[in-house]
Amino acid sequence: MTHESLPEKQQKAQYEPYKGPAAGWGALKSVAAHWLDSKQPIKNIRALLKTNQHGGFDCPGCAWGDDPKGGRIQFCENGAKAVNWEATRRAVGRDFFATHSVSELLQRSDHWLEYQGRLIEPMRYDRATDRYRPIGWDDAFALIADHLHRLESPGQAEFYTSGRASNEAAFLYQLFVRAFGTNNFPDCSNMCHEASGVGLSQTIGTGKGTVTFDDFAEADAIFIFGQNPGTNHPRMLAPLSEAVRRGAHVVCFNPLKERGLQRFQDPQAIHDMLSNGAESTNTAYFRPALGGDMAAVRGMVKCLIQYDEQARMKYEAPVLDWAFIERHTQGLEDYIAQVKATPWSQIETQSGLTRVDIEVAADIYRKSSKVMLCWAMGITQHRHSVATVQELVNLQLLRGNIGRPGAGLCPVRGHSNVQGDRTMGIDEKAPSGLLDALEKVFGIAAPRGRGHNTVEAIDAMARGNAKVFIGLGGNFAQATPDSELTHQALTNCDLTVQISTKLNRSHLVKGKEALILPCLGRTDIDMQASGPQAVTVEDSFSMIHASYGQLPPGSNQMKSEPAIIAGIAKAVLGNRPIDWDAAIADYGVIRDYIARTIPGFENFNERLKQNGGFYLGNAARDRRWNTSSGKASFSANPLPDDLLHERIKASGQQPDVILQTLRSHDQYNTTIYGLNDRYRGVSGQRRVLFMNGDDIKRLGFAAGEWVDITSLWEDGRQRRVAGFKLLAYDVPAGQAAAYYPETNPLVPLESRGTGSNTPTSKFIAIKLAKSERQDRDRVLYAG
Incomplete structure (x- = not known):
């Protein structure tokens, strides 16, 4: 079948309200369709059964953690789509680009571009013909080195990272870039959960969530803010549904009534499939105004303070956990003053909820001994998102709901290793401890100045202050805001390099010179000199998993992400600060470097052999607060005067x-x-x-x-x-x-x-x- 005929299926736009449950039979039907469309269904069904299994590969989709007691099926509908989308027999190489000019491809939809298949050989843009043409790997690496060496300073290059990059790739990337001399690390987390990292770090001393998968089985109440797990993290629906069945409360704050939070059918549960998912996933559903979650939580706190004052006046058990507050926190007095100064009229107007609604939510919270708070980008992509995250922390601190089983804070991450990339040092504002370790282990002079995040990188390219862009995965041109300005910024560059599995718009919105470097995906067998290699990822619960590809690559011209990074680094730096070839021959060498550099990864290679991986640990979960005061901090942020900028x-x-x-x-x-x-x-x-x-x-x-x-x-x-x-x-x-x-x-x-x-x-x-x-x-x- 020709590229031109794929996938030109005519579809008429239709809308018909969906009345069925999330997941269940509909998910199975969808999985089957994508499985067959991969053009290699037998191989892919075998691969799917190895998804999120010990000795198998980590799902290339979301960062949701694995159920320690899970069975043979550890993937969801969207995970199956991700696997079949990546593990396709369709291929994009020199013949494809000989047929299609860049100008023509720019007129195609994003869906059509990626549908064409896997990138199978390195390509260089030829301006004279407006087409990509094949280039050898060594020549590609030499071209990148030439452009980087021509820069007036290392700060004129931007090094982007997608959250699907492995720990090994991310560690090598940050080592190379810092040895080169810059902290310019725009990455996908800048556009998604950055507010979580900032808000949590400032209050509890860590930028990560404090819960594990097992906490869902012990929680009395699970509050979900600004998240749609039915689409974005479908495997989360199983523990939520189980929580409701055992009598726990699931309370949702979301402007849209998402189907996955109303009715859910677990494909692995016979009862759910036969009963058509009659049980409701949630026990309360509140629909705040956009940006109104902070005000809603402030109202809940206002209620809790009132409940506590009334209880103490009656010599009843307090509502707030005063023992925890006095031993582990600071700043309560200023925070309570701020809460009391916030009028109910402002809370109701800004939250879009009535006082009665908020009192219902507060009452559920008060009556629940162990509470988890989960949130996603409905919280983090607002102007006051850091303050909102800190208000969630305030709520948990009042009742001691951090650092005990069944309770805690759970920012639900997106890409499968977005959290791990930050752990490995993909950070434009790197902590001094990491830079000190890099200097000690590798003998480099690590740059100490703050680098560019994503929006700053776009601004630098738009102004002509950045000349080279290298993207480790992702689709920068489409993932970023202000698309017209971003596209202009990319075209300003002297060189853009995209390390990718499939064709996307970032290959077409390019610099004066451009390279496409095809990399292995999570499903592909990664064969190096010492044999097949594993890479590792970190999920939302700080669990570290090994991932072994299961399918032969579609071309011998595809390289792994670590190998591509090492090839660039060697061309730019020579064999410093490490022997790059030796690191690629055996990824265990990379993990030994990580163990010597990153806290929590001691004895990395040996611990990785454990079934299910290992827990990286979390100081706040142990009630150790890595803050300047040694205590968790209440944040006395006022509500925004106006949500309109x-x-x-x-x-x-x-x-x-x-x-x-x-x-x-x-x-x-x-x-x-x-x-x-x-x-x-x-x-x-x-x-x-x-x-x-x-x-x-x-x-x-x-x-x-x-x-x-x-x-x-x-x-x-x-x-x-x-x-x-x-x-x-x-x-x-x-x-x-x-x-x-x-x-x-x-x-x-x-x-x-x-x-x-x-x-x-x-x-x-x-x-x-x-x-x-x-x-x-x-x-x-x-x-």
Whole structure:
């Protein structure tokens, strides 16, 4: 079958409310379709059975941890999609690029680009023909070295990392880049959970969550904020459903009523499959305003303080854990003063919830001895996201719900090793302890100046201050905010290098010179001089797992990420500060270096042999607070005076609604598996705008009309996306939702979280206008 015919299936855009449960039969049907579409179903079913198993490979999807008591099936629907999407027989090499120019490929959809298959040989862009042409590995490495050596300073290069890079790749990458002389490490966590790391580090002394998988079985209540596990972390639904069955409370705060948090059917549980998932996953569901979670939690705290004062007046058992507070915390007095100074009118207005709603949530929290708080990007992609994370910490500190079984803080990470990459040193503001260790072990002069995060890297490239961009995985052009500006920034570069498994838009939005370097994926056997190699990853629970690829690579021209990094490093630095070839011959050498450098990895190679991997540890879980005071800190942050940024108000217009970006069920981050969103009832279309029906009428539109969307921001630039179909949906008034990356152009680069620099993708002030074309409801193409 030719590339041109794939996947030009005609689909008519449809919407039909989904009434079934999440997962279950629908998930099995979807898995079967993607499995067959891989073009090598027999090999892939064997590979799927090795997913998240000892001696197998770690799922290339999300960072959710493995059930220590799990059986042979340790993958979910989206994990199966990720495996089959990566382990495809379709290939993209010289013949493909001889047929397709870059200009032509730029007109294709993101789904079509990745659908074409695995990249199988290194390619260099040829400006004269507007096509990529084959290049040898040594020549590619030499070209990169030439560009890096030509820079006026190492700070003119940006070294991006995707969260799917292994620990071994990330460690080598940061070692090479720091030996080269810069801390410019923009990475995907800057756009997602940076606020969690900042907020947690400042309060409890670690940027990671404090819970393990086993805590879900002991929690009396699990509160979920700004997260949609049914699509983003489907394996999380099993412990949530089990918690409800044993009598625990699951309390959800999410503006949209997501199907996975309402009704769930566990494909591995016969009872669930036969009963059609009749049991509700949640016990309470609250729908705050976008950006209103901090106010909602502040209201809960206000209730708890009142409950405690009333109990003590009656000589009853206190509601707050005063023994824990006095021994382990500081700053309570200032925080309580801030809470009492926050009026209920502000809490209700900003949260979008009534006082009665908040009192119900607070009462569930008070009556639960052991409480876990889980959150994701619905919390972290706001201007006041760091303060919101700290308010979640405040709530837990009041009742001593950190550092005991069944309780704690659980930021649920996205990419499978985004947490591990930070542990390995992918950090533009690296801690001095890491830099000291690098200097001691490797004899380098580690750069001490702060490097660039993602938005700063875009700004540097846009201004012409950065000349070389190297991307270790991911799809930088599409994952980032302010797409037009980001694309301009990339094209300003003298050289862009993409280390990738599949074709994506970042290969097409490129510098004056460009390289595509094809790498092995998680499913591929990584054969080096000493034999097949394992790489390692760290999940959301700080468990370290080994991952062994199971399938032969599609080409002998594909290299592993560690091997590509080592090849670049050797071309740039020679054999310093390590013997790069020796490190690639046996990844155990890399792990020995990690053991000597990174705390918690002592005896790394030996501990990795344990079934299920090993727990890295967490000081806050042990109630050891790595803060300057040696105690956990309450944060007396006021609620924002106004959720609207001053630059929005300076535009001189009032927003029609506030938009949040989100994933469809047929995507993972920027990878689009298909055009459907089963749980929201959408098929054959991605350019939809979910809006409250009353808002549609209020603004003078009708459901089904096509609109253009403009975001409000005062900087002289217009940010607009065209052709979105209005879909009347159960969205709170004043809010709207749409998929990314299609709506990333609307997010201003300067609209960032305070203290985190994370793009505010969950709070975009927008205006709507009737689209010039109303005939868009035509046959759509999966391509």
